[in-house]
Amino acid sequence: MAHGAGGRAMAQLIEELFAKHLGNEYLAQGDDGALLPAPGAGRLVMATDSHVVSPLFFPGGDIGCLSVHGTINDVAVMGAKPLYLSAGFILEEGFKLADLARIVQSMAAAAKEAGVPVVTGDTKVVERGKGDGVFITTTGVGIVASGDELSGRAAQPGDVILVSGTLGDHGMAIMAERESLGFESPIVSDTAALHGLIAAMRASGAEIHVLRDPTRGGLATTLNEIAQQSGVGMMLQEKALPVKPAVSAACEFLGLDPLYVANEGKLVAICAARDADTLLSAMRAHPLGAAAAIIGSVKADPHHFVQMTTGFGGKRIVDWLSGEQLPRIC
Amino acid sequence: MSGRLLRIRGLVQGVGFRPYVWRLANELGLNGWVRNDGAGVTLAVDGAKMAEFITRLPNEIPRLARIDDIVSETAEVSDSGFAIRDSVADSVGTAIGPDAALCPACIAELCDPANRRWRYAFTTCTHCGPRYTVSRRIPYDRAQTSLAAFPLCPPCASEYTDPVDRRFHAETTCCPACGPQLSLLDAAGQPLAGDPIGETLRLLQAGRIVAIKGLGGFHLACDARNTAAVAELRRRKQREAKPFAVMALNAAALAGYAEIGAAELGLLRSAAAPVVLCAKGAGELPGIAPALASLGVMLPATPLHLLLWHEAAGRPSGSDWLAQENELLLVMTSANPHGEPLVTGNAEALARLAGLADAYLVHDRDIVVRCDDSVLRATADGPSFIRRARGYVPLPIALSNGGPSVLALGGYLKNTVCLLKGKEAFLSQHIGGLDNAAAIAFLEETVAHLLAILDVRPELIVHDLHPDYPSTQLALRLAAELGVPALAVGHHQAHLAAICAEHGVNEPIIGLALDGVGLGPDGGAWGGELLRLDGARCDRLGHLAPLKLPGGDRAAREPWRMALSALHGAGLGYRVGGWLKQRYPERDGGPLLTMLARDLRCPPTSSLGRWFDAAAGLLGVCEISQYEGQAAMLLESLAVAHGPVPPLADGFVLRDGGLDLSPLIGALLVCHDAAEGAALFHATVAAGLAAWVVQALAPQGGFLRGAVHGSKEAKIAVGGGCAMNALLMTALRRHLETAGLTLLEARQAPPNDGGLALGQAWLARKMFKER
Ligand SMILES: [Fe+3]
Ligand SMILES: [Mg+2]
Ligand SMILES: [Zn+2]
Ligand SMILES: [Zn+2]
CATH class of the missing domain: 3.90.650.10 (PurM-like C-terminal domain)
Structure with missing residues (x-):
C-alpha cells in the first residue's frame, strides 16, 4: 500500500473495499455522516472501543470481527439493543491490501451476523513504523427502554x-x-x-x-x-x-x-x-x-x-x- | 541530708517493682518511700545499710522488670520507716507489657493442694501472666483488660491492694472463686462432663486432636508420639510437610529428640517462653518436622498448659515433679486454618476449626489481641528471631535517635508493622501473609491497636515499593485519612535499614540483602544485592547474576522450574532433558524451555533465595514447595547433616561488580549425592558472597575505595530472608572475619520480612530529615 502521491487512487480502492463488503443503505449515502432513522422511545447508549491486537489473525477470529463484537458487547451489557456501528481505520503504510480485505470481510460477516450495520467510517494511513499493521476504532449506538438500563452500580449483597x-x-x-x-x-x-x-x-x-x-x-x-x-x-x-x-x-x-x-x-x-x-x-x-x-x-x-x-x-x-x-x- | 533519691527508668511499672523495693528496704531496715510517676519509679532511702541497698537494687529486680537508667541525688528522708506512696496521678501505668510465662511462686501455689489456687488454670501475679493479649487499651489496669468481667473476690481484692503482696496491682489476678473457668466442649460445642484438664489429657492420650485456647490464640494439640494422630492432624490441616512445634515439660523429656544446650534452655525458660528451634537428636518423632535438621520445641508457659503435665504426672504436690521425667509430648500448632490468622474466640473456634478438632478446651477469659508463638533459634553468635510475637511484643527496640512518629506497614508475607515513637521502635506481632481478607483485617486491627496503646498519631507513613501489596494500599489509605505523607521505600534497602536501626548505625554502611524477591527502585525483582546505605540514600553496588522466573511467582513455588531456568541460564539448556529424566521423569521441560528461549513470562530476578530454590530443584531435594522457604530449609538441613566441605574452586565469578553463581550449577548437575551438593552449595555461596564484599572494599583497585575507610572496623550488614539460614550466616561471618570485617545481623527482629517494617520506619525518618 502506498501513501502520498498515489493517495487518491488508494483512497478510492479502500472505499471500494469497504463499500463492497460493508455496504448498506446508510454507508451508500456517501456523505460525511450517516443520516439514520431516529429510534423510538427510550434512551441512547453509545460506546467506543479501539482495537489493537497482535497477531491480527488468530484461531477463532481476527481484529475485524473482534472490533465489531467488542463494541456491540459494550453497548449490549448496558442493557441496550445495538443499532449501528462506525469504524475508523488507521493503516500502516505497507500493510497488505489482501490482509485488509480479509479483515474487512470478517467485519462485514460479523456485522451481518449480528444485524448491526457499519454506517459510517474513516481511514487514515500513517508512515511505516508508526502503526502496527492496522488499528480499528469502532463506535456503537444502541437503544434501551427507560428502566431497562443496566450499570455496574447495581450489585447487591445476596446477589x-x-x-x-x-x-x-x-x-x-x-x-x-x-x-x-x-x-x-x-x-x-x-x-x-x-x-x-x-x-x-x-x-x-x-x-x-x-x-x-x-x-x-x-x-x-x-x-x-x-x-x-x-x-x-x-x-x-x-x-x-x-x-x-x-x-x-x-x-x-x-x-x-x-x-x-x-x-x-x-x-x-x-x-x-x-x-x-x-x-x-x-x-x-x-x-x-x-x-x-x-x-x-x-x-x-x-x-x-x-x-x-x-x-x-x-x-x-x-x-x-x-x-x-x-x-x-x- | 544523708539520704538518696533515685529516679529509675525502664520497665518498672506493673511488674511488682514497688513491693520489691519495699521488701528490700525493710530487710535492710531503711527509711524512705517509693512511688510510680510519669518517668518510672522514684524512691528515697536513708539508713545504715543504704549502700548495700543501692548495690543490690539493680541486681535482684523482679523477673519482668528492666532498669534502663538510674539517676541519683541527695535527699532528706525522715526516719519513720519505709512506705509505698500513692502514684502521681495521670502519669502512671500507661505501658502494657508482653505476656510472660508462669513464675515459680505461682507454680508453687498451683501445685499446693492447700492453696486456694490449687490446680487453677488462671493463676497469675505481677511477675507473670497475660498482659498484651488481654489488654484492650491503655492505661494498663484491670478495667481495660478482659479480666474486667471478673470482679475480685475479697481475698483477691486484699492481695491486690496490699503493697507488700506479690499481687499488689496484679491487674489480671483472680482465683477459682472469682476468675475465669475452664470447660471442655465436644466437636459440636456441647460441654463434656468431668474435669476439663483430666478429660483433655485423656482425649489427647487416646490420639484425639484438641483445640486448646492459649494466650494469643488457639492451638491444635495432639500426642506428638502418636504417629497416627500426627498424620491425622496433617490430613485435617491439609499441611503435608510444614513442621509442627512440640511442647514438653522439660529438657529431659526431649532428650534424644532435640539437642538442648545452655543457650536453647535459656531461651526456653525465659519469661517470653518462645518456640526454640533445636538441632534434632538421634530419635525422630515421625511426621513432626519431616526432613529437617531442627525441631521446634517449647515449654508449658501458662498454668493451663502446665496443668496437662501435672495431670499426666498424677497431680503431685510440690515442685519436684517439674524436673522429673514426664512422658507427655504434645504437638502444639497454631490453629490458623488455611494460612488465615489465629482463631481467638470460643464461638469462632467452633466455626473455623470445625472438622479440625475433636474437642475444644476453652475458657471465658477473652483473648483481646491475637498473638502467635514466637520462634527463635540460638546460634553461635546469639539468638535470632524466626518470628517475633508472644512474649516480646509490645517491648520496644531501642533506637539511637528520636524523630517524628512513623508508621511502617511492612511487606506481603510474614508481615509485621512498626511504629516509631521517640527513641523506641514498636514492632508488631507477626501478622502473616496478606493474601486473605482475614489477614488484612488483622493488619488493620493491629495498626489501630498499636496506635491506641502507644497513643500516637503518625506524622509519616511508609510502605514497600510494591504497588499491589495490601500493606501498600492500606498505607496510602491511612496517609490520605490522616493527611500525612506516604513514603515508598525499596524492599532490600529496608531489609538492611532494619539492621542499621537496631544496631544504631547512622554512618554509611555496606550491606548484603540476601532475600527472596522484592521490588527495587528500578522496578526490577531484586533479592541478592550489594548495597551502600547512607541515611536515606541507597546505591546498588552490584547484584547477583539474574535468574529468570519462568512463570513469575509460580517459579518461586516450584524449585524444579528454577533449576531448569538456572541450567538454561548457565548455557546448559541441552542438559535439561537428561536431568529431568533422572530427577523428575514425569516433567516435560519443553514448554519452560520455549518460555525461556522467547523470554515469555520470564521476569529476571537477582534473588539469592531463587538460587537456593534452583539448587534444591537441581539436586532433587525439592520439586514443588509445600510451604514458604521449604526448599532452602531442606537444603540447609541436608548440608548440616552432611558436614562441612570446602567451597568449590571457581564455583563463582565476580564480574562487573556482581556475583555469578552459574559455575556452581554445572557442578550440582553432576553431583549425585544431594547432601554433598547441598553442603557444596552453602560453602561456595558463602565464599562467593564474602569474596564479593572483599573485592568491593579492596583498598587498591576496589571500586569502593574510600567509600568505607578503615577496613578493620568495617561492618557489613547482612539481612533478608536468606539470613535465617544459620549455616550460610555462620560461614559468611567466618569468611568476613578472616578479612577483618564484622558481620552485623538482625538480632531483635527477624531478618526476613518480619523485620521489614522496622527498616522502613527507620528510612522514613532519614528521608524526612533530608527533605
Ligand atoms: Fe524480603
Ligand atoms: Mg470496551
Ligand atoms: Zn506469678
Ligand atoms: Zn478471687
Whole structure:
C-alpha cells in the first residue's frame, strides 16, 4: 500500500473495499455522516472501543470481527439493543491490501451476523513504523427502554454471580498464536457478539442487576470494578469457575491465572438470588451460554474485596492489580 | 541530708517493682518511700545499710522488670520507716507489657493442694501472666483488660491492694472463686462432663486432636508420639510437610529428640517462653518436622498448659515433679486454618476449626489481641528471631535517635508493622501473609491497636515499593485519612535499614540483602544485592547474576522450574532433558524451555533465595514447595547433616561488580549425592558472597575505595530472608572475619520480612530529615 502521491487512487480502492463488503443503505449515502432513522422511545447508549491486537489473525477470529463484537458487547451489557456501528481505520503504510480485505470481510460477516450495520467510517494511513499493521476504532449506538438500563452500580449483597462460559480463551489463544506455543489442541478465541444471549437472558424474566463483558484484565478485574462501583464485596468458588483444560494447562505453565486473562465473547451476570437458576437455564439454552455457571455471590463488605474460596476451603483475595502482575514472593 | 533519691527508668511499672523495693528496704531496715510517676519509679532511702541497698537494687529486680537508667541525688528522708506512696496521678501505668510465662511462686501455689489456687488454670501475679493479649487499651489496669468481667473476690481484692503482696496491682489476678473457668466442649460445642484438664489429657492420650485456647490464640494439640494422630492432624490441616512445634515439660523429656544446650534452655525458660528451634537428636518423632535438621520445641508457659503435665504426672504436690521425667509430648500448632490468622474466640473456634478438632478446651477469659508463638533459634553468635510475637511484643527496640512518629506497614508475607515513637521502635506481632481478607483485617486491627496503646498519631507513613501489596494500599489509605505523607521505600534497602536501626548505625554502611524477591527502585525483582546505605540514600553496588522466573511467582513455588531456568541460564539448556529424566521423569521441560528461549513470562530476578530454590530443584531435594522457604530449609538441613566441605574452586565469578553463581550449577548437575551438593552449595555461596564484599572494599583497585575507610572496623550488614539460614550466616561471618570485617545481623527482629517494617520506619525518618 502506498501513501502520498498515489493517495487518491488508494483512497478510492479502500472505499471500494469497504463499500463492497460493508455496504448498506446508510454507508451508500456517501456523505460525511450517516443520516439514520431516529429510534423510538427510550434512551441512547453509545460506546467506543479501539482495537489493537497482535497477531491480527488468530484461531477463532481476527481484529475485524473482534472490533465489531467488542463494541456491540459494550453497548449490549448496558442493557441496550445495538443499532449501528462506525469504524475508523488507521493503516500502516505497507500493510497488505489482501490482509485488509480479509479483515474487512470478517467485519462485514460479523456485522451481518449480528444485524448491526457499519454506517459510517474513516481511514487514515500513517508512515511505516508508526502503526502496527492496522488499528480499528469502532463506535456503537444502541437503544434501551427507560428502566431497562443496566450499570455496574447495581450489585447487591445476596446477589448471585454467573458467567456465560469458559474463562481466558481469547487471551490464551492470542498468546499461543503470537508466541507459537504450539499446544496439542489449539486454543480458539471466544470472540462473539453477546446481544442475542443477553436478549434471551432478559426474556427469561430474571431480575438482572449487572452485566459486563470481562475483556482486558479478565474476570478478576471486571468483578473488582463492579465491587467498587456497587460498594459491595464478592465471594467466588474456585471449583465453580469454568476453564477449558487446554487453557488451564497453558496458564499453569505460564504462571498465569485464568481469572486475569481476557475474554471477548463472555459475560458476567449478577442477578437476584431467587432468579439465579432461571437465568442459568436461559443462558445454557443459548449457544453462547452453553457452559454458563454460577460462580459466586455478592456480599456486604466495606473493603469491597473480591475473594475466592480455594479448592482446599481457604479463602484468598482476588487482587485488583495496578498493572502487570509483578513478582511478589519474598 | 544523708539520704538518696533515685529516679529509675525502664520497665518498672506493673511488674511488682514497688513491693520489691519495699521488701528490700525493710530487710535492710531503711527509711524512705517509693512511688510510680510519669518517668518510672522514684524512691528515697536513708539508713545504715543504704549502700548495700543501692548495690543490690539493680541486681535482684523482679523477673519482668528492666532498669534502663538510674539517676541519683541527695535527699532528706525522715526516719519513720519505709512506705509505698500513692502514684502521681495521670502519669502512671500507661505501658502494657508482653505476656510472660508462669513464675515459680505461682507454680508453687498451683501445685499446693492447700492453696486456694490449687490446680487453677488462671493463676497469675505481677511477675507473670497475660498482659498484651488481654489488654484492650491503655492505661494498663484491670478495667481495660478482659479480666474486667471478673470482679475480685475479697481475698483477691486484699492481695491486690496490699503493697507488700506479690499481687499488689496484679491487674489480671483472680482465683477459682472469682476468675475465669475452664470447660471442655465436644466437636459440636456441647460441654463434656468431668474435669476439663483430666478429660483433655485423656482425649489427647487416646490420639484425639484438641483445640486448646492459649494466650494469643488457639492451638491444635495432639500426642506428638502418636504417629497416627500426627498424620491425622496433617490430613485435617491439609499441611503435608510444614513442621509442627512440640511442647514438653522439660529438657529431659526431649532428650534424644532435640539437642538442648545452655543457650536453647535459656531461651526456653525465659519469661517470653518462645518456640526454640533445636538441632534434632538421634530419635525422630515421625511426621513432626519431616526432613529437617531442627525441631521446634517449647515449654508449658501458662498454668493451663502446665496443668496437662501435672495431670499426666498424677497431680503431685510440690515442685519436684517439674524436673522429673514426664512422658507427655504434645504437638502444639497454631490453629490458623488455611494460612488465615489465629482463631481467638470460643464461638469462632467452633466455626473455623470445625472438622479440625475433636474437642475444644476453652475458657471465658477473652483473648483481646491475637498473638502467635514466637520462634527463635540460638546460634553461635546469639539468638535470632524466626518470628517475633508472644512474649516480646509490645517491648520496644531501642533506637539511637528520636524523630517524628512513623508508621511502617511492612511487606506481603510474614508481615509485621512498626511504629516509631521517640527513641523506641514498636514492632508488631507477626501478622502473616496478606493474601486473605482475614489477614488484612488483622493488619488493620493491629495498626489501630498499636496506635491506641502507644497513643500516637503518625506524622509519616511508609510502605514497600510494591504497588499491589495490601500493606501498600492500606498505607496510602491511612496517609490520605490522616493527611500525612506516604513514603515508598525499596524492599532490600529496608531489609538492611532494619539492621542499621537496631544496631544504631547512622554512618554509611555496606550491606548484603540476601532475600527472596522484592521490588527495587528500578522496578526490577531484586533479592541478592550489594548495597551502600547512607541515611536515606541507597546505591546498588552490584547484584547477583539474574535468574529468570519462568512463570513469575509460580517459579518461586516450584524449585524444579528454577533449576531448569538456572541450567538454561548457565548455557546448559541441552542438559535439561537428561536431568529431568533422572530427577523428575514425569516433567516435560519443553514448554519452560520455549518460555525461556522467547523470554515469555520470564521476569529476571537477582534473588539469592531463587538460587537456593534452583539448587534444591537441581539436586532433587525439592520439586514443588509445600510451604514458604521449604526448599532452602531442606537444603540447609541436608548440608548440616552432611558436614562441612570446602567451597568449590571457581564455583563463582565476580564480574562487573556482581556475583555469578552459574559455575556452581554445572557442578550440582553432576553431583549425585544431594547432601554433598547441598553442603557444596552453602560453602561456595558463602565464599562467593564474602569474596564479593572483599573485592568491593579492596583498598587498591576496589571500586569502593574510600567509600568505607578503615577496613578493620568495617561492618557489613547482612539481612533478608536468606539470613535465617544459620549455616550460610555462620560461614559468611567466618569468611568476613578472616578479612577483618564484622558481620552485623538482625538480632531483635527477624531478618526476613518480619523485620521489614522496622527498616522502613527507620528510612522514613532519614528521608524526612533530608527533605
Ligand atoms: Fe524480603
Ligand atoms: Mg470496551
Ligand atoms: Zn506469678
Ligand atoms: Zn478471687
